[in-house]
Amino acid sequence: MQKYQFQIHLGGIIDLLSHHLYSGPQVFIRELMQNGVDAIQGRKLIDEEHQGRLDIQVVKATGNQQPSLVFEDNGIGLTEEEVHRFLATIGESSKRADLAKQRNDFIGQFGIGLLSCFMIADEILMITKSARQGDHPAVEWRGKSDGTYEVRLLETHVSPGTRVYLRASQGMENYFDIEQVGKLVHHFGNLLPIPIDLSEGDRRKQINDRRPPWEGVYYSSDEERRSYLEYGRELFDQQFIDYIPLRTETGGITGVAYVLSQATRPKMKSRHRVHLKGMLLSDQVENLLPDWAVFVRCVVNAEQLRPVASREGFYENEELEATRTVLGETLRNYLKGLADQAPQRLQEIINLHHMAICSLASEDKECFRVFGDFIYFETTLGRLTLGECRQRNGILRYVSTVDEFRQIAQIAASQGLCILNAGYVYNQELLSMLKQVDPDVQVDKLDAASLTNHLEDLTLDEREGAFLLLRTADLTLHPYRVASDIKKFEPASLPTIYTSNEQANFARQTRLTKDIVDDTWGGILNSFENEFTNSQYAGLCFNLKNPLIKRLTKVEETSVLKQAIEMLYVQALLMGHHPLSDKEMALLNQGLLGMIESVVEKKEDPNNEV
Amino acid sequence: MSSDYRQQLEEMYDSVVGEYSDRAVAVLEEVVRMADVHQDVEWSFYAREALVQSATYSGHGDKALVAFSWILAQIDKNPEYEDEFEMDHLLWVYKWIADSLLGFSHISKAQILAIVEDMDRRYRKQGLSLRAVENIRYKVACEFAEEENVQKHFSRWETLPKDGSQDCLACETNFVVNHYLFREKNLEQALLIARPLLEGEQSCHSVPGRTQSNLMLALLKAGRMDEADQMQRKSEGYASHNGDRIHSAGKHLQFLALTDQLSRALRIFEKMVAFAITSREERNRHMFFRGARLLFMKLMDQGHRTVKLRLATDFPVACDEQNQYPVPELVDWFTHEAERVAHLFDARNETVSYGEELIEDLALLKESYPLST
Numbered sequence: 001m002q003k004y005q006f007q008i009h010l011g012g013i014i015d016l017l018s019h020h021l022y023s024g025p026q027v028f029i030r031e032l033m034q035n036g037v038d039a040i041q042g043r044k045l046i047d048e049e050h051q052g053r054l055d056i057q058v059v060k061a062t063g064n065q066q067p068s069l070v071f072e073d074n075g076i077g078l079t080e081e082e083v084h085r086f087l088a089t090i091g092e093s094s095k096r097a098d099l100a101k102q103r104n105d106f107i108g109q110f111g112i113g114l115l116s117c118f119m120i121a122d123e124i125l126m127i128t129k130s131a132r133q134g135d136h137p138a139v140e141w142r143g144k145s146d147g148t149y150e151v152r153l154l155e156t157h158v159s160p161g162t163r164v165y166l167r168a169s170q171g172m173e174n175y176f177d178i179e180q181v182g183k184l185v186h187h188f189g190n191l192l193p194i195p196i197d198l199s200e201g202d203r204r205k206q207i208n209d210r211r212p213p214w215e216g217v218y219y220s221s222d223e224e225r226r227s228y229l230e231y232g233r234e235l236f237d238q239q240f241i242d243y244i245p246l247r248t249e250t251g252g253i254t255g256v257a258y259v260l261s262q263a264t265r266p267k268m269k270s271r272h273r274v275h276l277k278g279m280l281l282s283d284q285v286e287n288l289l290p291d292w293a294v295f296v297r298c299v300v301n302a303e304q305l306r307p308v309a310s311r312e313g314f315y316e317n318e319e320l321e322a323t324r325t326v327l328g329e330t331l332r333n334y335l336k337g338l339a340d341q342a343p344q345r346l347q348e349i350i351n352l353h354h355m356a357i358c359s360l361a362s363e364d365k366e367c368f369r370v371f372g373d374f375i376y377f378e379t380t381l382g383r384l385t386l387g388e389c390r391q392r393n394g395i396l397r398y399v400s401t402v403d404e405f406r407q408i409a410q411i412a413a414s415q416g417l418c419i420l421n422a423g424y425v426y427n428q429e430l431l432s433m434l435k436q437v438d439p440d441v442q443v444d445k446l447d448a449a450s451l452t453n454h455l456e457d458l459t460l461d462e463r464e465g466a467f468l469l470l471r472t473a474d475l476t477l478h479p480y481r482v483a484s485d486i487k488k489f490e491p492a493s494l495p496t497i498y499t500s501n502e503q504a505n506f507a508r509q510t511r512l513t514k515d516i517v518d519d520t521w522g523g524i525l526n527s528f529e530n531e532f533t534n535s536q537y538a539g540l541c542f543n544l545k546n547p548l549i550k551r552l553t554k555v556e557e558t559s560v561l562k563q564a565i566e567m568l569y570v571q572a573l574l575m576g577h578h579p580l581s582d583k584e585m586a587l588l589n590q591g592l593l594g595m596i597e598s599v600v601e602k603k604e605d606p607n608n609e610v
Numbered sequence: 611m612s613s614d615y616r617q618q619l620e621e622m623y624d625s626v627v628g629e630y631s632d633r634a635v636a637v638l639e640e641v642v643r644m645a646d647v648h649q650d651v652e653w654s655f656y657a658r659e660a661l662v663q664s665a666t667y668s669g670h671g672d673k674a675l676v677a678f679s680w681i682l683a684q685i686d687k688n689p690e691y692e693d694e695f696e697m698d699h700l701l702w703v704y705k706w707i708a709d710s711l712l713g714f715s716h717i718s719k720a721q722i723l724a725i726v727e728d729m730d731r732r733y734r735k736q737g738l739s740l741r742a743v744e745n746i747r748y749k750v751a752c753e754f755a756e757e758e759n760v761q762k763h764f765s766r767w768e769t770l771p772k773d774g775s776q777d778c779l780a781c782e783t784n785f786v787v788n789h790y791l792f793r794e795k796n797l798e799q800a801l802l803i804a805r806p807l808l809e810g811e812q813s814c815h816s817v818p819g820r821t822q823s824n825l826m827l828a829l830l831k832a833g834r835m836d837e838a839d840q841m842q843r844k845s846e847g848y849a850s851h852n853g854d855r856i857h858s859a860g861k862h863l864q865f866l867a868l869t870d871q872l873s874r875a876l877r878i879f880e881k882m883v884a885f886a887i888t889s890r891e892e893r894n895r896h897m898f899f900r901g902a903r904l905l906f907m908k909l910m911d912q913g914h915r916t917v918k919l920r921l922a923t924d925f926p927v928a929c930d931e932q933n934q935y936p937v938p939e940l941v942d943w944f945t946h947e948a949e950r951v952a953h954l955f956d957a958r959n960e961t962v963s964y965g966e967e968l969i970e971d972l973a974l975l976k977e978s979y980p981l982s983t
């Protein structure tokens with residue numbers, strides 16, 4: 001069978017690579033710098049002493065000439081043969097592993113970066129002179145976006161290195177404005193170890209004249225702190241409360257993690273500014289740190305991680321995974337160090353980034369041991385740290401849902417009982433971690449409904465007195481699936497408590513929903529109600545210490561009692577954040593009207609006491 | 611009361627959205643209540659939508675169904691919500707809900723058919739392919755043992771177009787695998803079709819874990835022990851993970867009991883029994899109880915009178931201070947439950963298959979299925 005080769009439509013491929021791989025035209029500056037830096041690195045391999053330099057000139061538009069840019073490096077240059085082989089072959093690169101012994105020396109590796117220039121220019125002109133072969137003449141290469149190119153040898157003397165000339169294509173003039181170029185060069189290249197000069201006419205300026213704080217030498221820790229924090233503030237335009245220097249073998253990371261001064265929320269992602277060998281990859285990298293580490297924002301330089309082809313993020317590979325683990329370790333150690341040396345600051349960080357800290361402590365025994373006591377819980381006595389809770393109580397008691405917590409909060413508080421709300425994320429994990437770390441602590445789950453069992457009972461006489469009230473309540477509330485009870489408890493101002501559990505709540509929700517659905521669904525919800533939820537009663541417990549309830553036990557007229565009970569029930573629902581059904585809403589309305597009426601009647605006839 | 615509660619809602623919602631657990635369900639129920647109290651329709655929808663998903667994926671089909679029916683009713687009453695709400699997504703979810711109805715013995719056939727009609731009507735109105743509806747009809751026919759209808763709906767289903775409203779690719783493949791496994795009784799063909807699932811090409815929340823759990827039992831019955839063993843080990847992690855997996859967990863209990871790997875079975879039992887006991891998804895729970903019944907019968911056959919279990923305290927069978935449970939009582943309890951529920955389903959379906967399954971289980975227990983070691 002005859003074999004054919006794929007035919008390639010060059011113009012199409014160039015268009016695809018240049019316009020669709022990268023996030024936007026601005027990356028051509030990065031790609032040119034990258035090639036320059038690699039070329040200088042190549043030259044250093046043959047001449048260690050070589051001082052690299054990048055020079056960028058902007059030439060303003062004149063008359064009908066579009067503005068242009070000249071990108072110059074004093075790197076390794078190319079011979080004619082290399083021009084054909086590397087420059088003009090898409091996907092070929094002098095930096096592939098088998099060609100360059102250490103791929104690690106270079107940033108480039110895909111052999112497509114130069115194509116990005118076609119996003120802003122129709123033609124690339126390059127003049128290059130090889131430093132490897134002194135007698136080889138300089139080469140001029142002219143590449144066009146339709147995929148054709150010309151090569152010509154030059155007779156003039158040119159010093160080793162490469163110059164790239166680009167003239168703005170229609171509509172791309174912006175990228176040739178000196179301000180814009182300056183910004184982009186700074187954006188991508190401010191950490192590059194090679195000086196970059198930008199000039200226009202006789203204006204000239206070094207762009208990357210400032211080194212990052214982790215390269216500095218400091219005489220005092222104050223000075224170090226100031227330098228780090230100032231760098232962070234300028235770079236990210238925000239304040240940070242602390243910094244954590246980062247340095248790892250794996251991935252070859254150096255840099256710093258800044259602790260955010262604004263509260264973070266769970267599942268938020270932190271975006272980091274990440275460089276590869278000094279060149280900015282992206283300031284939106286998300287996969288650098290473990291998931292829990294949302295409370296910091298990093299700027300780092302990596303020497304070894306592998307970029308994806310667009311060079312805007314890292315390849316998710318084992319090395320990145322390992323790097324992430326090591327960085328996570330660093331952050332962990334930092335927090336543990338604080339517990340020892342600056343507990344105040346640790347508390348501050350925990351306050352701001354509570355969720356992140358909880359998530360870490362709920363997974364990691366050692367971390368829990370170190371700062372578990374700093375973590376906050378909502379309790380019936382207010383917000384307390386776990387440490388405070390443990391100091392106060394021999395036994396830690398908690399309820400497992402937010403709803404139950406609300407039911408019991410007021411009573412428990414007035415009884416001086418400390419009960420933890422474990423209805424939020426991580427709470428229960430943290431408590432079970434506590435048990436693992438310290439098997440001697442007793443941690444008990446409490447059921448809201450059973451709390452009323454612990455309240456003070458009535459005397460026999462009192463029971464007798466309350467009999468009619470309870471009986472009437474049972475009859476009145478039966479249609480709402482509520483059972484009544486009576487106890488004595490603080491605060492006396494509270495006439496009733498309404499308790500329900502998961503099942504009773506679900507039963508209630510089913511009934512409410514049944515009211516609004518069509519017949520088909522109504523039948524189904526009905527079956528559910530009968531099957532599972534009919535036996536589920538919520539509870540309404542009266543408080544005999546409450547003056548109103550006390551008075552009600554003296555009332556003998558059941559119609560009055562009934563009305564009062566209905567109102568108390570609706571009030572209890574509202575206090576417990578339970579939506580009302582239509583029937584309950586009607587109770588509320590009738591009750592209110594009744595009250596208004598009796599008030600008005602009283603006014604009209606002052607002798608008429610109810 | 612104004613925007614204050616909103617912030618609280620958002621915080622609660624953010625803290626659990628995308629999580630599938632009892633706790634997440636409880637928090638979302640609370641969000642629903644709060645939104646309803648404040649008559650915040652937007653959040654009432656939003657929270658219920660999350661609740662449907664979270665409840666479905668954590669084994670609370672009953673809660674999903676109530677929340678779902680509320681959404682449908684609101685949209686019917688206020689057609690203007692239709693534009694704001696992702697109708698396609700809502701209808702996509704409908705198939706979970708419709709499917710789950712089959713698993714409650716107190717829901718009658720007529721009620722189920724009425725829901726399928728409702729689903730059909732809404733799919734048509736939205737201009738969606740009826741592939742998903744046909745899929746449910748097939749499942750209804752299977753449950754009620756209407757053999758001609760099973761074939762009819764399967765053929766129809768095959769010809770209906772995919773427009774994104776159908777199940778995900780992995781679930782659809784799983785569906786076909788099940789057809790060949792349970793209806794055609796053609797293990798070879800089922801394995802062939804399952805290939806993309808088994809090789810990791812297609813997967814989703816419940817596949818291939820569920821597929822492997824089915825295939826392992828079929829392989830066991832065919833005497834292909836090595837393959838069966840492999841399937842079991844691959845899907846054990848899936849089956850011992852969350853409340854929506856008790857059905858598969860039951861199959862694992864059964865498998866491990868039959869192959870005499872009792873301590874492995876007990877580990878799964880300990881992990882999953884709390885989900886099963888509290889679950890209201892009757893058919894799924896039944897599968898778990900069936901497996902547990904075999905497990906404890908096997909223990910009893912081997913002469914164990916008691917077994918040590920680490921369980922949550924609200925287990926229906928009592929233990930002594932050392933966590934020793936009497937095996938005969940466990941056997942009795944699970945047998946009783948399994949028989950009771952089998953009877954309920956057979957009564958509703960006018961079939962005998964649930965009862966027969968229990969008898970067949972006993973027969974299997976008499977066989978021996980040694981694994982080569």
Ligand SMILES: Nc1ncnc2c1ncn2[C@@H]1O[C@H](COP(=O)(O)OP(=O)(O)OP(=O)(O)O)[C@@H](O)[C@H]1O
Binds near residue numbers: 078
């Ligand atoms: N300034 C330069 N000096 C010397 N050689 C250069 C220069 N610019 C490009 N080259 C050569 O052209 C080749 C192609 O460059 P290009 O930017 O397209 O790919 P690359 O840098 O190898 O990889 P990447 O696609 O990752 O940037 C390079 O491998 C290099 O050999």
Ligand SMILES: [Mg+2]
Binds near residue numbers: 031111113
């Ligand atoms: Mg390059």
